[in-house]
Amino acid sequence: MFSLPTSFQPQQMIVPLSQLINALHSLKNSATASVQTLHKDFIPDHSSFPNEPSVSLRDLGLSDISVSQLDELVSRLLPAPGPQEFPTVPSVWRTSHISTGSFFHNKHGFSHRRLGGFSSSIFHRQYHSPLKEVSTQLQFLPVWMQSRGFKTLRTKTRRIESGYNGPVDSEAYTPTFIKGLLEREKVPEVQSLDEVVKQRNLPENQQEAFKLGFTEGFIRSQAFTRRSKGVLRRLILMVLLLVGIYGLSRASFFSVRFRTTSGFHTAVDPIQMKNVTFEHVKGVDEAKSELQDVVEFLKNPQKFTVLGGKLPKGILLVGPPGTGKTLLARAVAGEADVPFYYASGSEFDEMFVGVGASRIRNLFKEAKANAPCVIFIDELDSVGGKRIESPMHPYSRQTINQLLAEMDGFKPNEGVIVIGATNFAEALDNALVRPGRFDMQVTVPRPDVKGRTEIINWYLSKIKVDPAVEAEIIARGTVGFSGADLENLVNQAALKAAVDEKEMVTMKDLEFAKDKILMGPERRSVEIDKKNKTITAYHESGHAIVAYYTKDAMQINKATIMPRGPSLGHVSLLPENDRWSETRAQLLAQMDVSMGGRVAEELIFGNDYITTGASSDFDGATKIAKLMVTRFGMSNKLGVMTYGDITKQSPETQAAIEQEVRALLKDSYERAKNILKTYSNEHKKLADALLRYETLDAKEIKMVLEGKSLDQ
Ligand SMILES: Nc1ncnc2c1ncn2[C@@H]1O[C@H](COP(=O)(O)OP(=O)(O)OP(=O)(O)O)[C@@H](O)[C@H]1O
Numbered sequence: 001m002f003s004l005p006t007s008f009q010p011q012q013m014i015v016p017l018s019q020l021i022n023a024l025h026s027l028k029n030s031a032t033a034s035v036q037t038l039h040k041d042f043i044p045d046h047s048s049f050p051n052e053p054s055v056s057l058r059d060l061g062l063s064d065i066s067v068s069q070l071d072e073l074v075s076r077l078l079p080a081p082g083p084q085e086f087p088t089v090p091s092v093w094r095t096s097h098i099s100t101g102s103f104f105h106n107k108h109g110f111s112h113r114r115l116g117g118f119s120s121s122i123f124h125r126q127y128h129s130p131l132k133e134v135s136t137q138l139q140f141l142p143v144w145m146q147s148r149g150f151k152t153l154r155t156k157t158r159r160i161e162s163g164y165n166g167p168v169d170s171e172a173y174t175p176t177f178i179k180g181l182l183e184r185e186k187v188p189e190v191q192s193l194d195e196v197v198k199q200r201n202l203p204e205n206q207q208e209a210f211k212l213g214f215t216e217g218f219i220r221s222q223a224f225t226r227r228s229k230g231v232l233r234r235l236i237l238m239v240l241l242l243v244g245i246y247g248l249s250r251a252s253f254f255s256v257r258f259r260t261t262s263g264f265h266t267a268v269d270p271i272q273m274k275n276v277t278f279e280h281v282k283g284v285d286e287a288k289s290e291l292q293d294v295v296e297f298l299k300n301p302q303k304f305t306v307l308g309g310k311l312p313k314g315i316l317l318v319g320p321p322g323t324g325k326t327l328l329a330r331a332v333a334g335e336a337d338v339p340f341y342y343a344s345g346s347e348f349d350e351m352f353v354g355v356g357a358s359r360i361r362n363l364f365k366e367a368k369a370n371a372p373c374v375i376f377i378d379e380l381d382s383v384g385g386k387r388i389e390s391p392m393h394p395y396s397r398q399t400i401n402q403l404l405a406e407m408d409g410f411k412p413n414e415g416v417i418v419i420g421a422t423n424f425a426e427a428l429d430n431a432l433v434r435p436g437r438f439d440m441q442v443t444v445p446r447p448d449v450k451g452r453t454e455i456i457n458w459y460l461s462k463i464k465v466d467p468a469v470e471a472e473i474i475a476r477g478t479v480g481f482s483g484a485d486l487e488n489l490v491n492q493a494a495l496k497a498a499v500d501e502k503e504m505v506t507m508k509d510l511e512f513a514k515d516k517i518l519m520g521p522e523r524r525s526v527e528i529d530k531k532n533k534t535i536t537a538y539h540e541s542g543h544a545i546v547a548y549y550t551k552d553a554m555q556i557n558k559a560t561i562m563p564r565g566p567s568l569g570h571v572s573l574l575p576e577n578d579r580w581s582e583t584r585a586q587l588l589a590q591m592d593v594s595m596g597g598r599v600a601e602e603l604i605f606g607n608d609y610i611t612t613g614a615s616s617d618f619d620g621a622t623k624i625a626k627l628m629v630t631r632f633g634m635s636n637k638l639g640v641m642t643y644g645d646i647t648k649q650s651p652e653t654q655a656a657i658e659q660e661v662r663a664l665l666k667d668s669y670e671r672a673k674n675i676l677k678t679y680s681n682e683h684k685k686l687a688d689a690l691l692r693y694e695t696l697d698a699k700e701i702k703m704v705l706e707g708k709s710l711d712q
């Protein structure tokens with residue numbers, strides 16, 4: 001397996017919001033502010049969920065930060081480029097999409113682009129409103145610290161939704177109207193920081209400090225209110241139940257419900273998960289084989305220890321959200337056919353003294369009585385995290401100690417395996433990862449192309465699919481998607497097919513779902529005038545033509561002039577594989593394709609009519625050129641050397657860098673122009689076809705360029 005120095009692993013790069021705010025403020029005040037410190041300690045990325053509440057740039061008092069300042073900030077936050085195991089974008093990186101606007105804003109934070117390798121790419125012409133873009137984008141920043149309050153519900157719901165038709169949880173049986181009642185909790189209540197500050201009537205000089213402090217605990221207090229509201233709602237539910245909507249036959253349902261809703265449970269019920277096995281977890285073969293021993297042990301603990309087998313008591317599953325950690329833990333229990341106890345770290349993190357600790361005690365007591373079994377603690381970092389030691393979590397130390405005491409308190413041959421999940425092991429309290437506790441770590445990475453293909457196929461196998469569907473094509477275009485994201489993609493495609501009253505899900509539906517997730521919903525309703533449509537058609541064809549006729553460019557997947565999210569149209573390219581590294585030729589090709597859009601506008605409509613819609617393409621090209629010169633050692637003049645912080649270089653070096661970047665861009669521009677001049681006929685044909693058909697896939701583009709008719 002591909003293993004890298006930890007410093008390259010992007011999950012490490014997560015920035016506490018407070019630091020980010022500080023950095024943003026200092027950047028705002030001085031162009032040279034150093035934000036290097038931001039590289040250090042950090043919270044995990046819980047990005048993939050669109051419904052998270054958010055704080056916008058305005059809330060941070062930064063609505064007037066410029067795009068280039070933000071860009072500067074982001075580039076400093078980025079880790080050194082290098083081959084990255086996960087072609088993922090850490091949270092902060094998302095702001096870079098944002099700030100440069102060069103790729104789509106994308107709530108999932110998937111990369112179309114990453115340092116040290118540019119994966120699948122999208123080129124587009126966009127509405128011109130950079131600042132608006134920036135503020136929409138930044139809304140995702142606080143997602144980092146939202147993990148605690150909201151994740152439980154989400155995971156829980158997801159757990160229920162993905163129930164594998166088995167008796168997963170009592171809630172799986174809840175009829176729709178009650179489910180609705182329960183689910184309303186999921187809607188986040190967003191309150192801007194400024195509003196909060198206003199409510200408190202704080203003197204001016206304390207406001208900033210309050211904002212920072214509050215940001216740290218922001219979610220916590222909300223989560224708390226939400227929780228109490230949940231209890232209320234559930235009380236209503238109880239009454240409904242008592243009235244007998246269910247009848248006495250539902251007595252067992254009732255008792256479970258009661259325990260989990262009372263807020264102070266006294267007993268914990270295991271979840272039997274007979275029908276979840278390793279078969280259900282795709283694309284994480286390595287993790288599965290590492291866990292195989294644990295399954296054997298659970299099947300027969302005595303035999304195992306007699307043979308001298310040494311097993312950890314605790315296993316830590318480490319990986320980004322949605323990669324199947326919970327599913328894997330369930331599968332371990334399922335494979336061994338033992339009870340599975342689910343708990344979420346955030347459930348233990350309580351405002352009241354002793355509650356968290358007593359929940360832990362109960363959980364272990366119950367589990368030990370039913371050994372062999374698996375205890376799964378999701379979001380372990382929210383109870384056992386380093387950063388937890390703050391006035392906002394007064395009793396977390398107590399809770400951690402209880403957990404440690406419990407883990408120390410049973411012998412390996414008792415057959416209790418504690419599996420903890422975290423997005424990121426470094427966040428955990430050191431005491432937790434000491435021998436005899438969570439001393440085995442299993443990485444659950446985002447799936448690679450092969451894994452993604454398997455996952456897509458797996459979820460496709462549950463629905464009616466057009467036999468012509470090629471999962472691999474979708475997999476290639478979804479670099480950075482987690483298992484949960486892919487499951488969502490297939491669902492969305494099925495939904496789309498259903499809405500269109502199709503018999504089965506086709507490639508078009510899958511592509512549609514992918515674009516929707518990556519770039520936001522289509523905007524069919526936007527009336528775009530004919531002139532603008534024509535410019536967009538030529539712009540996008542320009543990208544496509546350059547990509548088509550440049551040897552080292554990636555293969556074209558699709559071109560469209562259908563507005564989506566902030567863009568007016570786009571061209572997407574597909575890498576053959578998840579690219580670990582890129583050659584100089586590939587980087588140059590990528591730049592040329594970026595240039596194609598603007599050059600097309602210029603050639604067709606003349607210099608006076610070029611639009612602002614290409615700014616993002618230039619940003620993209622510039623970024624690549626800069627990286628080639630300063631990070632990849634691909635410039636002859638500057639040699640094989642990296643220049644970390646450009647502003648710290650001598651004025652001569654800075655000038656040299658700038659000159660090199662300019663030269664690269666100019667050459668690239670000329671190459672694109674050459675191609676578009678040479679193939680001006682094809683360019684026109686493609687633009688016409690786009691105006692007529694709106695969207696063209698790879699095959700159709702090829703036909704148009706070969707002069708074949710698309711109407712049959
Ligand atoms: N590798 C996978 N194979 C099949 N399905 C997957 C995979 N990964 C995720 N899924 C789907 O996504 C759902 C959510 O995944 P799961 O809750 O296990 O992720 P997680 O890593 O525990 O996420 P989190 O950190 O957010 O709790 C699963 O129930 C499953 O339906």
Ligand SMILES: [Zn+2]
Pocket residue numbers: 123124125539543597598613614617
């Ligand atoms: Zn473009």
